[in-house]
Amino acid sequence: MALTQGHFQAYDFNRMVVLFTMMNDKIEVPCAISTDAMDRIEGSTRTTPDRREQQFLRLRDQIEERASRKFLDLELEGNPPGIVLRSIDFRPPHA
Template sequence: MTLVRGDIGGYDFNRMVVLFSMMDGATVIPCAISAAAMDDLEHVSRTAADQRERQFVRLRDRIEQCASRKFLAGEFEGNPQALFCAASIFAHRSSRPDSKRNAAACPA
Protein backbone atom coordinates (compact mmCIF):
# COMPACT_ATOMS: atom_id res chain seq x y z
CA MET A 1 0.00 0.00 0.00
CA THR A 2 1.24 3.50 -0.80
CA LEU A 3 1.55 5.98 2.01
CA VAL A 4 -0.73 9.00 1.84
CA ARG A 5 -0.34 12.50 3.21
CA GLY A 6 -0.89 13.12 6.89
CA ASP A 7 -0.33 16.20 9.04
CA ILE A 8 2.53 18.67 9.50
CA GLY A 9 3.70 18.59 13.11
CA GLY A 10 5.95 21.65 12.93
CA TYR A 11 9.63 22.39 13.28
CA ASP A 12 11.47 20.81 16.22
CA PHE A 13 14.20 23.33 17.11
CA ASN A 14 16.06 20.88 19.37
CA ARG A 15 16.35 18.15 16.74
CA MET A 16 16.44 20.53 13.74
CA VAL A 17 13.76 18.54 11.88
CA VAL A 18 10.30 19.20 10.51
CA LEU A 19 7.89 16.63 11.90
CA PHE A 20 5.11 15.30 9.70
CA SER A 21 3.03 12.17 9.35
CA MET A 22 1.94 9.88 6.59
CA MET A 23 -0.80 7.28 6.63
CA ASP A 24 -0.60 3.56 5.87
CA GLY A 25 -4.32 2.83 5.75
CA ALA A 26 -5.53 3.76 9.24
CA THR A 27 -2.00 3.64 10.73
CA VAL A 28 -0.27 6.96 11.36
CA ILE A 29 3.43 6.87 10.41
CA PRO A 30 5.35 9.62 12.28
CA CYS A 31 8.01 11.11 10.00
CA ALA A 32 10.62 13.86 9.96
CA ILE A 33 13.10 15.50 7.62
CA SER A 34 16.20 17.36 8.75
CA ALA A 35 16.74 21.02 8.06
CA ALA A 36 19.98 20.13 6.26
CA ALA A 37 18.19 17.71 3.92
CA MET A 38 15.64 20.34 2.96
CA ASP A 39 18.39 22.88 2.34
CA ASP A 40 20.12 20.32 0.12
CA LEU A 41 16.91 19.71 -1.84
CA GLU A 42 16.48 23.46 -2.43
CA HIS A 43 20.19 24.13 -3.02
CA VAL A 44 20.27 26.79 -0.29
CA SER A 45 22.21 27.11 2.93
CA ARG A 46 20.86 27.77 6.39
CA THR A 47 17.23 28.62 5.91
CA ALA A 48 15.97 30.54 8.95
CA ALA A 49 14.26 28.39 11.58
CA ASP A 50 11.04 30.41 11.32
CA GLN A 51 10.90 29.57 7.59
CA ARG A 52 11.27 25.77 7.95
CA GLU A 53 7.58 24.91 7.78
CA ARG A 54 7.13 27.02 4.63
CA GLN A 55 10.18 25.32 3.15
CA PHE A 56 8.68 21.90 3.97
CA VAL A 57 5.41 22.85 2.24
CA ARG A 58 7.34 23.84 -0.91
CA LEU A 59 9.20 20.50 -0.89
CA ARG A 60 6.43 18.32 0.52
CA ASP A 61 5.60 16.37 -2.65
CA ARG A 62 9.24 15.38 -3.19
CA ILE A 63 9.78 14.51 0.47
CA GLU A 64 6.65 12.35 0.63
CA GLN A 65 7.48 10.57 -2.64
CA CYS A 66 10.88 9.65 -1.26
CA ALA A 67 9.43 8.42 2.04
CA SER A 68 6.81 6.36 0.18
CA ARG A 69 9.44 4.71 -2.03
CA LYS A 70 11.50 3.76 1.00
CA PHE A 71 8.44 2.48 2.85
CA LEU A 72 7.33 0.32 -0.09
CA ALA A 73 10.87 -1.06 -0.46
CA GLY A 74 10.94 -1.95 3.25
CA GLU A 75 14.13 0.03 3.76
CA PHE A 76 14.04 0.52 7.52
CA GLU A 77 16.80 0.93 10.11
CA GLY A 78 17.25 1.40 13.80
CA ASN A 79 15.25 0.61 16.88
CA PRO A 80 12.45 1.52 16.72
CA GLN A 81 12.44 0.69 13.04
CA ALA A 82 12.99 3.81 10.94
CA LEU A 83 13.06 4.52 7.23
CA PHE A 84 15.77 6.84 5.90
CA CYS A 85 15.83 8.78 2.65
CA ALA A 86 18.87 10.87 1.73
CA ALA A 87 20.02 9.90 5.24
CA SER A 88 17.66 12.53 6.60
CA ILE A 89 14.03 11.48 6.10
CA PHE A 90 12.64 8.88 8.45
CA ALA A 91 9.35 7.27 9.42
CA HIS A 92 9.05 5.11 12.53
CA ARG A 93 7.48 1.74 11.92
CA SER A 94 7.92 -0.60 14.89
CA SER A 95 5.27 -3.03 13.59
CA ARG A 96 7.46 -4.05 10.65
CA PRO A 97 9.85 -6.74 12.04
CA ASP A 98 10.72 -8.12 8.59
CA SER A 99 12.32 -4.85 7.52
CA LYS A 100 15.62 -4.62 5.66
CA ARG A 101 18.59 -2.51 6.69
CA ASN A 102 19.35 -0.27 3.74
CA ALA A 103 20.16 3.44 3.84
CA ALA A 104 20.27 4.05 0.10
CA ALA A 105 19.36 7.63 -0.77
CA CYS A 106 16.18 8.51 -2.63
CA PRO A 107 16.77 10.39 -5.85
CA ALA A 108 15.46 13.92 -5.51
Protein backbone atom coordinates in the same frame (compact mmCIF):
# COMPACT_ATOMS: atom_id res chain seq x y z
CA MET B 1 0.46 0.06 -0.73
CA ALA B 2 1.92 3.54 -1.11
CA LEU B 3 1.64 6.03 1.69
CA THR B 4 -0.65 9.03 1.45
CA GLN B 5 -0.33 12.53 2.81
CA GLY B 6 -0.53 13.00 6.55
CA HIS B 7 0.14 16.14 8.56
CA PHE B 8 2.91 18.60 9.27
CA GLN B 9 3.64 18.35 12.98
CA ALA B 10 6.51 20.61 14.03
CA TYR B 11 10.00 21.87 13.48
CA ASP B 12 12.24 20.41 16.20
CA PHE B 13 15.08 22.91 16.56
CA ASN B 14 17.05 20.72 18.98
CA ARG B 15 17.13 17.77 16.56
CA MET B 16 17.19 19.96 13.41
CA VAL B 17 14.34 18.01 11.82
CA VAL B 18 10.83 18.65 10.61
CA LEU B 19 8.35 16.13 11.97
CA PHE B 20 5.41 15.04 9.87
CA THR B 21 3.21 12.01 9.32
CA MET B 22 2.16 9.88 6.39
CA MET B 23 -0.81 7.55 6.28
CA ASN B 24 -0.69 3.79 5.59
CA ASP B 25 -4.39 3.28 5.05
CA LYS B 26 -5.71 4.48 8.45
CA ILE B 27 -2.43 4.02 10.33
CA GLU B 28 -0.32 7.10 10.95
CA VAL B 29 3.39 6.62 10.17
CA PRO B 30 5.76 9.00 12.01
CA CYS B 31 8.29 10.70 9.74
CA ALA B 32 11.10 13.22 10.00
CA ILE B 33 13.29 15.03 7.51
CA SER B 34 16.54 16.73 8.41
CA THR B 35 16.89 20.41 7.73
CA ASP B 36 20.05 19.61 5.75
CA ALA B 37 17.98 17.38 3.47
CA MET B 38 15.42 20.11 2.85
CA ASP B 39 18.17 22.63 2.13
CA ARG B 40 19.79 20.14 -0.30
CA ILE B 41 16.50 19.66 -2.19
CA GLU B 42 15.97 23.39 -2.45
CA GLY B 43 19.59 24.26 -3.14
CA SER B 44 19.54 26.79 -0.32
CA THR B 45 21.71 27.42 2.67
CA ARG B 46 20.38 27.43 6.16
CA THR B 47 16.77 28.46 6.07
CA THR B 48 15.77 30.31 9.23
CA PRO B 49 13.79 28.39 11.86
CA ASP B 50 10.67 30.53 11.38
CA ARG B 51 10.55 29.49 7.70
CA ARG B 52 10.96 25.71 8.08
CA GLU B 53 7.23 24.95 7.92
CA GLN B 54 6.90 27.01 4.72
CA GLN B 55 9.93 25.24 3.26
CA PHE B 56 8.44 21.84 4.11
CA LEU B 57 5.15 22.78 2.45
CA ARG B 58 6.96 23.95 -0.71
CA LEU B 59 8.92 20.69 -0.91
CA ARG B 60 6.17 18.42 0.36
CA ASP B 61 5.62 16.46 -2.86
CA GLN B 62 9.31 15.52 -3.17
CA ILE B 63 9.62 14.74 0.53
CA GLU B 64 6.52 12.55 0.61
CA GLU B 65 7.50 10.73 -2.59
CA ARG B 66 10.86 9.78 -1.04
CA ALA B 67 9.21 8.81 2.25
CA SER B 68 6.84 6.52 0.35
CA ARG B 69 9.76 4.83 -1.43
CA LYS B 70 11.58 4.24 1.87
CA PHE B 71 8.38 2.77 3.31
CA LEU B 72 7.93 0.42 0.36
CA ASP B 73 11.59 -0.62 0.71
CA LEU B 74 10.95 -1.29 4.43
CA GLU B 75 13.60 1.26 5.46
CA LEU B 76 12.00 2.02 8.82
CA GLU B 77 13.73 3.16 11.99
CA GLY B 78 12.86 3.54 15.65
CA ASN B 79 10.08 2.38 17.88
CA PRO B 80 7.38 2.84 16.78
CA PRO B 81 8.81 2.29 13.31
CA GLY B 82 8.97 5.43 11.22
CA ILE B 83 10.76 7.07 8.34
CA VAL B 84 13.77 9.34 8.68
CA LEU B 85 14.89 11.25 5.61
CA ARG B 86 18.43 12.54 5.48
CA SER B 87 20.43 14.52 2.99
CA ILE B 88 21.86 11.29 1.54
CA ASP B 89 18.34 10.23 0.54
CA PHE B 90 18.23 13.09 -1.97
CA ARG B 91 21.60 12.67 -3.65
CA PRO B 92 21.42 12.19 -7.40
CA PRO B 93 22.16 8.61 -8.47
CA HIS B 94 25.70 7.92 -9.61
CA ALA B 95 26.11 7.41 -13.33
